[in-house]
Amino acid sequence: MNRKVLAAVAVALLVGLSGCATISVTAEVGDANTIERYDLNITTSTTVYGWLNEAAKEEGYESLRDQMTDDVDVESDRIEYSEEIDGDEATINIQLSEIPSSEMDAITLEEDDGELTYTDTAFVNESAQSEETSELGGEAMSGLVLDYTLHMPGNIVESNADEVDGNTANWTRTGGEAYTNTHIEARSEMPSALPVTGFGIVAAGLGILMFTLLLTRTRKQ
Incomplete structure (x- = not known):
């Protein structure tokens, strides 16, 4: 996901002095x-939410949507x-679907020896991990939760x-580090x-049925 989205949220939390998100x-x-x-x-x-809108306009965007989706290089229907x-x-939701991993700014997928590794570094922000920044934003961002x-x-x-449960993994982080170091x-x-597709299974079933009918008729003759 575009790191600009998360950066905008962090700025709003610090400036808005209402760091619950x-x-x-x-x-x-x-x-x-x-x-x-x-x-x-x-x-x-x-x-x-108001600070986010104001910050978007100060950055030259016509709307919060324009800022949030800036540099998200996908087709509009996705x-x-x-x-x-x-x-x-206030709730803001962005959903992407059927996107090649190469088009995701912070996500990588690597296949090796029958296994697949997924990495998302959207919530890793080294510049925000400095001691000065941490002290400034620690209190304001104490109410930040990442699920x-x-x-x-x-x-x-x-x-x-x-x-971890089967093919599903969950992370929960709170405070400033949720944004800077996750x-x-x-x-x-x-x-x-699968050895055969669903259509192949149906076709195989019909083949067996036809063979059985043919065998039955032969025996009757």
């Missing part, structure tokens, strides 16, 4: 080359963007996740190819 990510890997779905959801206060205000809560869920195409054999990585088995 939950960033939820759900990623689903299709194969060694494709991210089937990458869903980024930001839930925060309307105060932070990206969905929405904003929702409910009382004092990250990853679905791999096969069982996960190794990861740095908090929880490295997402998981390695899974590649699913074995």
Whole structure:
């Protein structure tokens, strides 16, 4: 995902002095080359949302949507963007679908010896890890929560996740480090190819049925 999105959120949290936000990510890997779905959801206060809008315009964008999707080089029918205000809560959602991993700024997929490794460094920001920046943003970003869920195409054999269940891994991080120092990585088995497709199974079944009927008729003769 574009790091500019997360940078904009961090600035709003610091300047807005209302550092409560939950960033939820759900990623689903299709194969060694494709991210089937990458869903980024930001839930925060309307105060932070207002600062995000203002910051986007100061950066020269016509809208928050333009900033959030800037440099996301995908076809328009593969990206969905929405904003929702409910009382004092604002929600921003960006969903990408069927995207080649080569088009994802911070994500890499590497296949080796029957296994697939997924890496997402969108939440690694070395410049924000300095002592000065950490002291400045520590209190303002104490309310930041990151929930990250990853679905791999096969069982996960190794990861740095908090929880792993079959082909699903989950990470939960809080505070400033959630944005600056969360490295997402998981390695899974590649699913074995089926010997025949569903159509092949149907065709085989029909073939057996026809053979049985032919054998029955021969015996009757």
